[in-house]
Amino acid sequence: MENPTAFDLNHAISRWRDDLRQSPYFREENLAELEAHLRDSVAELQGRGLTDEEAFLLATRRIGDPERLDPEFAKVNRGQVWLNRVLWMLVGVQVWGLLCTIAGLVTNAAVLGGLAGLGYKFQHTARPYSDNLFPAAMFSLANLLALVACVAGSWWIVRRKEDAVSKAAAKSLQHPVLLGLAVSLLFVAFTLSSTLLQMPLMSLYYPIEAIGNISMARALASFVLGPLQTLGFVVLTIMLCRRRLGVSERKYRDA
Numbered sequence: 001m002e003n004p005t006a007f008d009l010n011h012a013i014s015r016w017r018d019d020l021r022q023s024p025y026f027r028e029e030n031l032a033e034l035e036a037h038l039r040d041s042v043a044e045l046q047g048r049g050l051t052d053e054e055a056f057l058l059a060t061r062r063i064g065d066p067e068r069l070d071p072e073f074a075k076v077n078r079g080q081v082w083l084n085r086v087l088w089m090l091v092g093v094q095v096w097g098l099l100c101t102i103a104g105l106v107t108n109a110a111v112l113g114g115l116a117g118l119g120y121k122f123q124h125t126a127r128p129y130s131d132n133l134f135p136a137a138m139f140s141l142a143n144l145l146a147l148v149a150c151v152a153g154s155w156w157i158v159r160r161k162e163d164a165v166s167k168a169a170a171k172s173l174q175h176p177v178l179l180g181l182a183v184s185l186l187f188v189a190f191t192l193s194s195t196l197l198q199m200p201l202m203s204l205y206y207p208i209e210a211i212g213n214i215s216m217a218r219a220l221a222s223f224v225l226g227p228l229q230t231l232g233f234v235v236l237t238i239m240l241c242r243r244r245l246g247v248s249e250r251k252y253r254d255a
Contacts, residue, residue: 009056017031017035023066026069038060041058042055042056042059090183103143105201109201109204112206120135132217139221147229148232151235158240199211
């Protein structure tokens with residue numbers, strides 16, 4: 001008969017602290033204070049003859065479940081909580097914009113390369129709008145597929161890498177200067193990729209005199225892509241909200 005795995009007290013406390021860290025209402029100093037209380041309580045219970053596991057379980061019950069601690073620390077850290085929320089909303093918007101821009105650059109390069117391979121000519125005509133409907137449709141279709149991939153990829157990261165993302169986010173808040181630098185770099189990358197790279201990308205496949213018609217086709221496609229990108233952002237936001245509410249409801253039922 002195999003022996004049961006030995007209980008690791010330090011590992012259990014680390015997991016307990018990580019669970020609390022998932023809540024936006026706890027600051028790092030709050031977690032450090034709660035862990036100190038927990039360790040003191042565990043030491044007291046061990047002195048009474050309880051095992052490490054028994055002392056840990058009883059000590060965590062004394063401190064309380066995260067659902068019971070949340071309202072208390074939400075009142076104490078209300079300003080910090082809203083600051084963090086606004087910060088992550090700003091970061092999220094910029095990351096989403098950068099992601100869509102990079103995806104658009106890749107898909108536009110693929111469309112231009114495909115049209116060039118098919119021998120399509122962007123020629124000046126008396127009907128620039130109607131004559132550019134075909135390349136506009138190709139730009140729209142390719143970017144729509146890229147948008148779906150961005151939403152699906154973001155959702156996959158949330159579903160599969162939620163713990164890793166949460167821990168990385170919590171650690172990044174401890175280094176505001178580095179976080180500010182990262183946000184600034186995102187903004188610069190977004191600006192550069194959305195402006196300076198457009199002309200070299202188009203001139204890679206077509207002569208300079210065709211740039212105007214290419215821009216016309218992309219402008220026609222933007223009438224479709226603009227609302228769809230906004231819709232994709234809204235859909236992803238709703239999915240994240242439902243995910244967050246689902247996690248909270250499961251924790252409440254398990255409590």
